[in-house]
Amino acid sequence: MVTLAEVAQHAGVSASTVSYVLSGKRSISLGTRERVERSIQELGYHPNAGARALASSKSNILALMMPLRTDMYLPVMMEIAVAVATTAREHGYDVLLLTGEEGTAAVRRVTRSGLADAMILMDVELEDERLPLLRESDQPAVLIGLPAETAGLTCVDLDFAATGALCAEHLAGLGHRDIAVIGEAPAVYERHTGFAERTLDGLRGTSRELGLRMLHRPCEGGYQAVSATLARIFDERPGTTGFVVQNESAVEPLLGLLRQQGRAVPEDVSVVAVCPDQVALQSSVRLTSVAIPAQEMGRQAVERVIAKLDGQGKDEVVLLAPELVQRASSGPAPT
The missing domain is CATH 1.10.260.40 (lambda repressor-like DNA-binding domains)
Known part of the structure; x- marks a missing residue:
């Protein structure tokens, strides 16, 4: 050495x-x-x-708060974490990864101990209990996610409201009028997690504007849960011809169940997903999707927290524009 x-x-x-x-x-x-x-x-x-x-008097360490919850899709979170670590290393910083669900206790521990020079927070809720502590602290911080109130904060996220709107517009443009949203696990909505709530807001608002009838059903993911959710949807809305899926673990079970029921994709039913490109491209039917820009979110968060450490940063909200890519899973509504 x-x-x-x-x-x-x-x-x-x-x-x-x-x-x-x-x-x-x-x-x-x-x-x-x-x-x-x-x-x-x-x-x-x-x-x-x-x-x-x-x-x-500096640690040259960034703390990344990434609670590992069973109801979240781990590969996306890890992709963000890797991007954070890689970008931090380019700036001469190491990353302290905090994976527990400690909330305010973890924020206090980091800000009072000098363990890290700055913090990046993930899994942001609309009314996140960590935010008052961040606003009171002098320590620079950036959120990967968007709370309800962003004053005094720097946030980086995909524009999930625009993402939901894009999905609804796409299906409406293909002639679909009854659509169903297979969402994240119920606990994600119970916590009022920002990305899930904002996607729903975009879907609902655009559905109203375009005259779509929309159902939203949270789903744990996995074959049994998706089977029960799908049965409920068709029981309540037999004429459903368009699905939006924001739950990576529900994608393949949904496609398999539709095949078993004799519903062809996309001739009888169209499916649009909010998911990583890897999930969309490796599914049994290549999915029309809006990708999660995990690497870009991680990179932008680090760039902004480094700017704060250098005395050049400012409080701002950075929303990455969504892009919908049409593939084999969506087509004109059946006549």
């Missing part, structure tokens, strides 16, 4: 000069700074995290 002394010898400066370059505590001439930075890069020097923190 390369030491600070070896960097100093390579750059032809004292060890204290290297330390000052790393900490920024003293003004160092541009030529000397560039020589030290070149030696650091060439030698592959990585300062010890503890020593670096003592020298600069």
Whole structure:
């Protein structure tokens, strides 16, 4: 492992000069700074995290709060987390991953202990109990998600309201008039999780505008749960010809059940999903879908929290525009 002394010898400066370059505590001439930075890069020097923190009063760590709940789709969350970690590393930061459902307790622990220089929060609810603590704290933070009230916060998210609207517009444009939404698990709506609630808002508003009749049924996912949900939908609305699925674990069971019932996709029933491209492309029928831009959400969150740490950030809401890609699962409504 390369030491600070070896960097100093390579750059032809004292060890204290290297330390000052790393900490920024003293003004160092541009030529000397560039020589030290070149030696650091060439030698592959990585300062010890503890020593670096003592020298600069910074940990160079970002805390990522990502509660791992059984009712959430883990691959998307992990894709966001990997993007956060990768982007953070590009800026010289490591990531402390907090996966428990501690809520306010975790926020207090991080902000009071100095464990991390900034926080990124996921699984954001409309009335998230963590937000008052963030607003009171001086520690920079960014949300991946959108609460009901965004004043004093920086948020990055897919525009889920526009996503719901796109799905309804697509089915309406194909002539469908009775549509059903197979949603996330009931607990997701009970928590008033932002992305699920906002997708519903977009679907409902656009359905009203376009004269669609819409049913929404939460679903645990898995074959038995989807079977019961599908039976209920056709019992209540036998003329349903369009489905919007916002539940990755319900996609394949739904397609299989429709086949068993003799309902061809898309000739008899159209299916549109809000899901990762991998799910849409690997399903038994290639799904018309709006993709979840997980990598971009993670990257943008880190860029904005780094800007805050550099004193250049501002409170803002960044909504990524959704894009619907039509594939084999959607077509004209049956006549």
